[in-house]
Amino acid sequence: MSFSKEQLEEYTAFAARLADAARGQTMPRFRSGAQIFNKAGPWFDPVTDADREAERVIREMITKVYPKHGVIGEEFGASEGEGPWRWVLDPVDGTRAFICGAATWVTLIAVEYEASPVLGLIDQPYTDERWLAVNGETQFRHGETVVKCQASGVRDLSKARISTTDPRPVAYFNDRESEAFARLSKTTRVARFSMDAYAYGLLALGEIDLVVEAGLQHHDYAALAPVVIGAGGVMTNWAGGPVGTDDRGETIAAATPELHAAALDILAG
Amino acid sequence: MSFSKEQLEEYTAFAARLADAARGQTMPRFRSGAQIFNKAGPWFDPVTDADREAERVIREMITKVYPKHGVIGEEFGASEGEGPWRWVLDPVDGTRAFICGAATWVTLIAVEYEASPVLGLIDQPYTDERWLAVNGETQFRHGETVVKCQASGVRDLSKARISTTDPRPVAYFNDRESEAFARLSKTTRVARFSMDAYAYGLLALGEIDLVVEAGLQHHDYAALAPVVIGAGGVMTNWAGGPVGTDDRGETIAAATPELHAAALDILAG
Numbered sequence: 429m430s431f432s433k434e435q436l437e438e439y440t441a442f443a444a445r446l447a448d449a450a451r452g453q454t455m456p457r458f459r460s461g462a463q464i465f466n467k468a469g470p471w472f473d474p475v476t477d478a479d480r481e482a483e484r485v486i487r488e489m490i491t492k493v494y495p496k497h498g499v500i501g502e503e504f505g506a507s508e509g510e511g512p513w514r515w516v517l518d519p520v521d522g523t524r525a526f527i528c529g530a531a532t533w534v535t536l537i538a539v540e541y542e543a544s545p546v547l548g549l550i551d552q553p554y555t556d557e558r559w560l561a562v563n564g565e566t567q568f569r570h571g572e573t574v575v576k577c578q579a580s581g582v583r584d585l586s587k588a589r590i591s592t593t594d595p596r597p598v599a600y601f602n603d604r605e606s607e608a609f610a611r612l613s614k615t616t617r618v619a620r621f622s623m624d625a626y627a628y629g630l631l632a633l634g635e636i637d638l639v640v641e642a643g644l645q646h647h648d649y650a651a652l653a654p655v656v657i658g659a660g661g662v663m664t665n666w667a668g669g670p671v672g673t674d675d676r677g678e679t680i681a682a683a684t685p686e687l688h689a690a691a692l693d694i695l696a697g
Numbered sequence: 698m699s700f701s702k703e704q705l706e707e708y709t710a711f712a713a714r715l716a717d718a719a720r721g722q723t724m725p726r727f728r729s730g731a732q733i734f735n736k737a738g739p740w741f742d743p744v745t746d747a748d749r750e751a752e753r754v755i756r757e758m759i760t761k762v763y764p765k766h767g768v769i770g771e772e773f774g775a776s777e778g779e780g781p782w783r784w785v786l787d788p789v790d791g792t793r794a795f796i797c798g799a800a801t802w803v804t805l806i807a808v809e810y811e812a813s814p815v816l817g818l819i820d821q822p823y824t825d826e827r828w829l830a831v832n833g834e835t836q837f838r839h840g841e842t843v844v845k846c847q848a849s850g851v852r853d854l855s856k857a858r859i860s861t862t863d864p865r866p867v868a869y870f871n872d873r874e875s876e877a878f879a880r881l882s883k884t885t886r887v888a889r890f891s892m893d894a895y896a897y898g899l900l901a902l903g904e905i906d907l908v909v910e911a912g913l914q915h916h917d918y919a920a921l922a923p924v925v926i927g928a929g930g931v932m933t934n935w936a937g938g939p940v941g942t943d944d945r946g947e948t949i950a951a952a953t954p955e956l957h958a959a960a961l962d963i964l965a966g
Contacts, residue, residue, distance in 0.1 A: 459902060474887070528904055529903075555823070555824055610865075618743070620793060620797045620891045621891045
């Protein structure tokens with residue numbers, strides 16, 4: 429890659445400013461009766477004015493400061509740029525958590541250079557927690573405390589803590605995927621649900637060992653993969669290939685290569 | 698009831714001191730590799746040194762200050778008292794959340810007078826959130842901000858946000874209960890899982906409308922019922938009777954009597 433250290437430092441500082449600006453839109457609406465809209469389709473796919481206003485504000489900031497950069501956002505789609513840089517945004521990942529008052533929704537920001545992620549940021553405003561992955565390292569800030577992230581050393585499924593947002597075949601998983609997850613989770617020690625992208629942050633902290641999902645889109649995984657990998661974890665699709673190269677958005681994040689391989693075996697059936 | 702306002706005020710202040718003391722034992726162990734023990738039985742039923750040390754410390758405080766009071770705790774069982782007062786403790790409700798780094802575990806403290814709850818306290822130390830129900834009112838403190846709790850006005854299942862800790866028939870629910878929950882959750886707008894007692898706090902804040910569970914024990918529901926009822930909600934077993942009077946620990950908490958009645962109908966099948 430042919431960009432300078434200074435350029436990446438500049439974008440890192442700017443990403444933090446974007447996350448702060450998103451907080452200004454999301455926090456006043458959290459637990460305050462945010463307006464809820466249903467996007468479309470047969471099942472409830474909510475979006476709130478928190479999602480929309482946060483994306484509107486941070487897109488404006490990017491367009492103003494870096495007019496040649498591309499932008500992909502969950503709510504307002506893709507804007508083509510000129511050149512190698514692109515910002516990938518999910519202003520509120522976990523809208524269901526948001527509208528239920530649970531502090532596991534997050535803001536996701538990624539920077540890509542020639543379509544490869546070079547920065548990933550996960551921000552939880554209510555708990556004041558922020559994960560930042562850059563230069564192959566992930567750090568975590570909670571309030572004033574900053575620590576370097578390190579995934580757990582768990583290699584055996586029988587000791588693993590697994591998470592997925594919804595194990596039922598009603599939302600992200602189809603029947604096959606739901607059955608594969610049930611097969612896998614049965615071999616693990618404990619399962620937790622409904623944490624969306626926050627679960628990848630917990631994996632980076634060494635608190636969760638496996639996150640298995642389907643239906644992830646570019647604006648979801650772009651920020652997550654650097655956070656997982658920067659903490660020493662592994663993130664691929666269910667075939668072991670790069671995330672986003674299958675047609676179902678199937679992803680698996682694991683604390684160790686051994687755990688990853690064992691889980692892939694069971695998912696394959 | 699024949700106790701004075703001053704007596705209840707004294708126990709309210711003492712309950713807050715107990716919750717603070719529990720924080721001293723739980724917080725240093727959260728996300729810090731707490732020792733995990735398996736209680737027994739065919740499935741993983743974890744307890745940590747955080748549970749045990751927190752209960753040990755707060756039981757000692759009670760015994761020292763109120764030697765005649767009874768105490769029921771999750772980890773160290775029941776101590777008979779003399780007279781009408783009893784403390785009911787669950788030092789870490791949500792041990793699975795605790796060992797996965799998720800900040801939805803809580804400390805539960807209840808005070809009973811002649812076996813009826815007169816005070817309920819839910820404490821989440823990491824987020825600095827505390828619910829206190831006394832004199833028929835529930836208040837919520839987050840950091841320095843205190844608000845009076847009011848459950849939502851949701852009366853229709855189609856608008857309801859429902860929660861249970863695990864929808865699968867592998868933990869708390871048996872097959873019949875898991876099917877009943879699936880039937881009910883299908884009629885609601887959105888479902889969230891894995892929040893343990895924290896979900897009742899969100900119901901009191903108007904953010905969740907229904908919490909449906911089984912397997913709740915005295916040390917779980919003693920603190921929760923006052924919090925729900927003090928926010929204007931309803932809490933019963935699945936037959937509409939008092940919580941704890943069935944042999945399965947089936948509980949339902951609802952934001953409104955209308956929502957409660959509609960949910961009971963569907964749970965009955």
